[in-house]
Amino acid sequence: MLDRMQAGELPKKPHTQFWYDPADGTGGRRLLREHCLTRVGFEGPFTIAYRLFGPHVQTAWSAYELPAPELGASEGDAGADLCLRRHYQSQVLGASSRSPIEARVPLLTSSDVTIAVMKPTASDTRYLENGDGDDLYYIHEGGGTLRTILGDVAFGPGDYVFVPRGLVHRFDVAAIPQHWLLIEAHRDLHIPRQFRNEVGQLRMDAPYTHRDFRRPDFRGPVDEGIREVLVKREGKVTRFTYPESPLDVVGWDGSVWPWAFPILAFQPKVSSVHLPPTIHGTFAIGGGLVCSFVPRVTDFHPDAIPCPYPHASVHCDEVIFYCKGNFTSRKGVGPGSVSFHPMGTSHGPHPGSYEASIGHARTDELAVMLDVFLPLRPTAYARALEDRNYHASFVPAELLAKREGERASPSEGDES
Ligand SMILES: [Fe+2]
Structure with a gap:
């Protein structure tokens, strides 16, 4: 739904007779079937294709x-x-x-x-x-x-x-x-x-x-x-x-068509201080926003903290697919990792990332992020790919050691 395209042969006006003579001489002269690909009923973007056969005739x-x-x-x-941060390791999924x-x-x-x-x-x-x-x-x-x-x-x-x-x-x-x-x-x-x-x-x-x-x-x-x-x-x-x-289309025009878009063609915006992730917004979906994190210079205020701040994004579940590079705020994830941070539990950078980001002039991170407004349900397949230590990886080492000591004594345990 980017703009109107036109390809192949078309009649001068939609919904009028379009007679076609196949170049290979196999089928004879025929009246083409118009195929309207419409969205939102008949109110949204559409494409009209002209086909040799009826797209609705199945045998x-x-x-x-x-x-x-x-x-x-x-x-x-x-x-x-449990409402925990999750890490699914698609990199270990077999081909x-x-x-x-x-x-x-x-x-x-x-x-x-x-x-x-x-x-x-x-x-x-x-x-x-x-x-x-x-x-x-x-x-x-x-x-x-x-x-x-x-x-x-x-x-x-x-x-x-x-x-x-x-x-x-x-x-x-x-x-x-x-x-x-x-x-x-x-x-x-x-x-x-x-x-x-x-x-x-x-x-x-x-x-x-x-x-x-x-x-x-x-x-x-x-x-x-x-x-x-x-x-x-x-x-x-x-x-x-x-x-x-x-695949019997002779020609088509309209605004509904497939495309490819290289993520590195996304032109990032930067500021003196950290901008919210919506600035990486690339494509909108019903109920969400697809964002592209691409290599860029980072925030340039002399006292800037380039790492994202902890936040309670109370209306959004956040999913990140990590592609390449070092992600400013996260540790323990690599290419193919999928993190899922559910709304309701505040999230932020891994221990040390906040301080370590100070003074960095650029980031080489590459990732696809999705923020959605309706709660996501993990599938049993996600659970099978889960790194179950992920939520605990946000606990600083000294607190983690203390926690492990407490868990060694008989008390209420954790589940992850
Ligand atoms: Fe976030």
């Missing part, structure tokens, strides 16, 4: 069971319900032998968003139409090509990849290892409105430009020999069979 349908993640779930322990459609491992979920990690090793052999939300991937490792009815989007490490809800697509995985973060936005994903001017153009003080987005490379009708489309709705999957290739 077979059946239930399809997505396999459970290849990871032992951790069920039923009391510590899972899946599956394609992206089947490799998702959900970690945290609410009615607004599902956050998953995945390590696919194979390309999708079916198309997916996700009715449950917009998909925003962050490619921590790997790359490949997103194939859609609107064209191909190549992607690589450090890219966000956006797939709008309901767009028929699949992933070709180029190589391994692959390690992706997925934010499935159940309401919507959009460019923050304050980044736009009155005609919808990205403002000159926005943190990125129109040119930073890699747009779909439209190839016209393509037949990959695939006839199956999986439709996901409320987590359930229906498998549809089409008589012809679903």
Whole structure:
């Protein structure tokens, strides 16, 4: 939903006759089917595609069971319900032998968003139409090509990849290892409105430009020999069979299309003193904000403390996916770590980080953060990947030693 694009052949006016003569001479002259991809009913952004065949004509349908993640779930322990800071180690997750459609491992979920990690090793052999939300991937490792009815989007490490809800697509995985973060936005994903001017153009003080987005490379009708489309709705999957290739678009125009955006294209803002994390806001989702922490100079007031201050962000759960570099406020996390700091429990920097940050002129941290307003529920898979010493890692060493001494004596124990 960035701006309007146009690709391939179009009639002069929507909803009028568009007769098409295939260049290969195989099908004869035909009246194309218009396919309107609309959002928010018919009130929001839309794209109109012109297709050789009816996108609504399926010849077979059946239930399809997505396999459970290849990871032992951790069920039923009391510590899972405590309001503690959590650290999930997606780096220790084994590579899946599956394609992206089947490799998702959900970690945290609410009615607004599902956050998953995945390590696919194979390309999708079916198309997916996700009715449950917009998909925003962050490619921590790997790359490949997103194939859609609107064209191909190549992607690589450090890219966000956006797939709008309901767009028929699949992933070709180029190589391994692959390690992706997925934010499935159940309401919507959009460019923050304050980044736009009155005609919808990205403002000159926005943190990125129109040119930073890699747009779909439209190839016209393509037949990959695939006839199956999986439709996901409320987590359930229906498998549809089409008589012809679903990649049958002759031309399209509109504002709903897939893209890739390199995280390092995000232009950070800095100040004399520490700015709140909203300054890293990159994409808005219904009920949350996706932020990009990228290398930058730090706060330059002579008495500045570049490390984030402890805070009680009482209306937000905070999730951070660590990609690269030393994170100013955190210790014990590395590339692939996912931290989850729930609302209700104040959080802040690890012991020593506050003082150690003084005098630092720049940071090389790279991370994706998500602040959401609805409480997230950790899944049993998240619990299985959890570093259960994380909450205690915020206790200074001398207090930790004292605490351990007290725990050695018979008293009430902790659960984590
Ligand atoms: Fe925070």
